[in-house]
Amino acid sequence: MDERTQGALLLAVGGVTIRLGLSDAAFNFIRPEYVPLQLIAGTVLLVLGAITLLRGLRADVSDVVDGRGPDEGHMHHDDDVQDAVAGGQGHAHGHDHAQGPRVAWMLAAPLFAILLIAPPPLGSFAANRQSGVIQSSVSTYGPLPPAEGDAVPLRLGDYTVRALYDPEQSLEGQRVRLTGFVSRQEADGEEGWLLTRFALNCCAADGTAINVEVVGDQPAPAVDQWVVVEGTWRNRDGHEIGELSAEPPLLVVESVQTTEQPVEPYEI
Amino acid sequence: MTEDLQQRRATGADQPPVGAPTPRRRLPTLELLAIALVAAVLLRPRFAGLLDGDALQTWSTIFVSITIQALPFLVLGVLISGAIAAFVPPLALTRLLPRRTIFAIPVAGLAGAALPGCECGSVPIAGRLAARGASPAAAFAFMLSAPAINPIVLVATAVAFPGRPDVVAARFTASLLAAIVVGYVWARYGDPDLIKDAKGYDESATPWSMFGQVATHDFLHAGGWLVLGGMTAATLQVIVPRSILNTLAGNEVIAILALAVLAVVLAICSEADAFVATGLSQFSFTSRLVFLVVGPAVDIKLIALQAGVFGRRFAMRFAPLAFVVAVACAVGIGLAAGAITDNPSWTQGVVVQ
Numbered sequence: 001m002d003e004r005t006q007g008a009l010l011l012a013v014g015g016v017t018i019r020l021g022l023s024d025a026a027f028n029f030i031r032p033e034y035v036p037l038q039l040i041a042g043t044v045l046l047v048l049g050a051i052t053l054l055r056g057l058r059a060d061v062s063d064v065v066d067g068r069g070p071d072e073g074h075m076h077h078d079d080d081v082q083d084a085v086a087g088g089q090g091h092a093h094g095h096d097h098a099q100g101p102r103v104a105w106m107l108a109a110p111l112f113a114i115l116l117i118a119p120p121p122l123g124s125f126a127a128n129r130q131s132g133v134i135q136s137s138v139s140t141y142g143p144l145p146p147a148e149g150d151a152v153p154l155r156l157g158d159y160t161v162r163a164l165y166d167p168e169q170s171l172e173g174q175r176v177r178l179t180g181f182v183s184r185q186e187a188d189g190e191e192g193w194l195l196t197r198f199a200l201n202c203c204a205a206d207g208t209a210i211n212v213e214v215v216g217d218q219p220a221p222a223v224d225q226w227v228v229v230e231g232t233w234r235n236r237d238g239h240e241i242g243e244l245s246a247e248p249p250l251l252v253v254e255s256v257q258t259t260e261q262p263v264e265p266y267e268i
Numbered sequence: 269m270t271e272d273l274q275q276r277r278a279t280g281a282d283q284p285p286v287g288a289p290t291p292r293r294r295l296p297t298l299e300l301l302a303i304a305l306v307a308a309v310l311l312r313p314r315f316a317g318l319l320d321g322d323a324l325q326t327w328s329t330i331f332v333s334i335t336i337q338a339l340p341f342l343v344l345g346v347l348i349s350g351a352i353a354a355f356v357p358p359l360a361l362t363r364l365l366p367r368r369t370i371f372a373i374p375v376a377g378l379a380g381a382a383l384p385g386c387e388c389g390s391v392p393i394a395g396r397l398a399a400r401g402a403s404p405a406a407a408f409a410f411m412l413s414a415p416a417i418n419p420i421v422l423v424a425t426a427v428a429f430p431g432r433p434d435v436v437a438a439r440f441t442a443s444l445l446a447a448i449v450v451g452y453v454w455a456r457y458g459d460p461d462l463i464k465d466a467k468g469y470d471e472s473a474t475p476w477s478m479f480g481q482v483a484t485h486d487f488l489h490a491g492g493w494l495v496l497g498g499m500t501a502a503t504l505q506v507i508v509p510r511s512i513l514n515t516l517a518g519n520e521v522i523a524i525l526a527l528a529v530l531a532v533v534l535a536i537c538s539e540a541d542a543f544v545a546t547g548l549s550q551f552s553f554t555s556r557l558v559f560l561v562v563g564p565a566v567d568i569k570l571i572a573l574q575a576g577v578f579g580r581r582f583a584m585r586f587a588p589l590a591f592v593v594a595v596a597c598a599v600g601i602g603l604a605a606g607a608i609t610d611n612p613s614w615t616q617g618v619v620v621q
Contacts, residue, residue, distance in 0.1 A: 001298075005297045005298040005301060006484060008298050008302065009301065010484065013491070020336065029329065029332055029333035030333060034337065034340075038339065038340065041339045041340040041343040041344075042339075048483060048484050051480055052480070100488060101488050101489040102492075103492030103496070104491065105492065106492040106496055107491045107492055108301065108304075109331075109495050110331070110332050110336070110495060110498075111308075113328040113332050115305070115309055115312065116308050116319060117324065117325060119325055119328035119332055122330075125322035125506075126505075129505070129506070129510070131618065133618075201430050201431070201546070202428045202543065203334065203337040203543065204330060204332075204333035205330050205501060205505075205543065205544075205547030205549075208549075
C-alpha cells in the first residue's frame, strides 16, 4: 500500500477508536477505566495518519512536477529514505518501504466489524461454551449491602460465592435482587433457567460467565433477554456449603422484570 | 542508487521509451478503502440481517476487544521505538557494556529492560551494535531481552492478567533467562563468520522524519499482526469444536507445543501478545507463558528480519536455538511458579465441558 493509503488507514483506525471511546459501545469490549487511554491512542493515530497522508500527497505532487506518471518511478516516498537506503541497505525489512507492510490490511477488519456488525456484549452463545464453574475467591464475606426497596441488590459474582461457599450463610432469609440476562431456558434437565452475567478480568476476551439457576413458578423469559430478578436463596440438595460445586447456585424467584441491557453489561 | 537515479533523470532515461506500453497501474487502494468504509457505514441497515449470527457476533466481540484493549500499548510502544531508532545513538550502548563477554551478556540482557519497543526495533539495533564491534553474543542477548522485558510489555502483561503479579514476574524471569542462555550458547558455539556483514540502520535520514516513519511503519505492521492474533484467539474461543479444544488445552504437553508453535506463526508484537494470551483462557498459565516468551524471541517476522540484518545462514541457526531455549526456560519458570505460588492454574488448563 502506498503512503497515502497508509495514512488513510491510520486515520480510519484512529477515528473509529475515538468514536468508539466516546460512545457506550466501548463498554462492550473493555473496562470503563481504560476508555481514556483509547481516546489518547486514537488521537496519536490521527496525528500520525495525517502526517503520513500529507507526505504521500506531497510525493504525488512532486511526481507531477517532475513529469512522472501517477504510478511510475518514485519507488521511495521521500528523499530522506532514498538516502537511507542508498547509504547502506539499511532497512532490514526485506520489502519496499513505499509499499508498506501488507499485513497492515488486517487493521481494516476491526473497523468493518465495528461499523457493520457492531458486536454486542458477550451473551448466551459465549456463556454456553463455558463450563460455568465458580470458584471461591474470598475467605471473608463481609456484611451484605443495604437494601434498596425491599430487596438487597447484589452482583452475580457476589451472590454466587456467598451462595456456594459462605459458611455463615449471609443470604439466609434475605430477599435479593439480581440483574443479568437469560442464557439458557432449561438447564440440562434441571428445574430452572440460567441467569447469567459476565465478569471481566482484562477485557471481553477473557470474560467468565457467572450463572445462577432460577427456579420457581415464573415462566422463563426469552434467551438473551435482560431481566431483574428478585427472590431468595435456597441451597441445592446435596451441596455442602464451602465445597467446590460444578453446578450454579439456586435462586427461588419471586418476581421477574424484563429490562434494557445496562450501559455497562459486564461485572468487573 | 541515488546517483544512478539522478543520472537517469538528467538524461531523461527514467521516462518510459516512446511507444512502449504504459506501465501497469497499481490498484487504487486508497480509493477502494475509502469507498469500502463509506459503503459499510451507509449500507449497515441492509446488512443487519446477514450478520446477526451468534457465533459471528461473539467472535467479533472477542477479537475486537483484544485489538482495542491492546491498542494504546501498541501506540506507546511504536512511539518509543521510533524515538529510539531516531534519537538514541547506538554507541551509547556499546560503551556501557563490560569488556569481557562473560559479563557483557547478562548486562546486555538486563539493558533490554530499559528499551521499550517492538521486536522490529531490536533487530536493527543489535545489528548496529554488532557492526560497531560489540560482542555478538551480548548483542543477541539484548536483541532477545529488549522486546520481552521492557516496561511497556510488563505493564501490558499486568493489565492483561490483573491480580496475577506472578505472571508478570514469571514472564520477566523466563525471558531474561532465555536471552542470557542464548547469549552464552552463542558465545560458546556460535560461528562469528556468520555475522560478518551485519547491517545496521542508516542514520542519514533526519531524526524527526525517521521517527515518524518508523512509528507509522511499526504500528501498521504490529497492528496487522495483532488483529490476526486476536482473530486466532476468537476462533479458538468460538469456532474450534470443544473436543479439539479439550485435546489441546487439557493435555499439558500438547498445550505447550501448540502455543509455542502458535507464537511462532503469529508474529504479534510483545506489547500486545499478553492480550491475545488472555483470550486463550482454556490454557494453563505455563503454556501461556511459553506463548509469551517464545513470541518475542522467534516468530516468522523476526526470522525474516534477522535474515535481512544478519544473513540467512545465521537466521537458520539462530531461530531454532532461540525457540528451544525459550520453550525450556518458560516451562522451567512456569513449573517453578506453580510450585512457589501453589496455584494449580499454572499447570492445569480449564477445559470447556
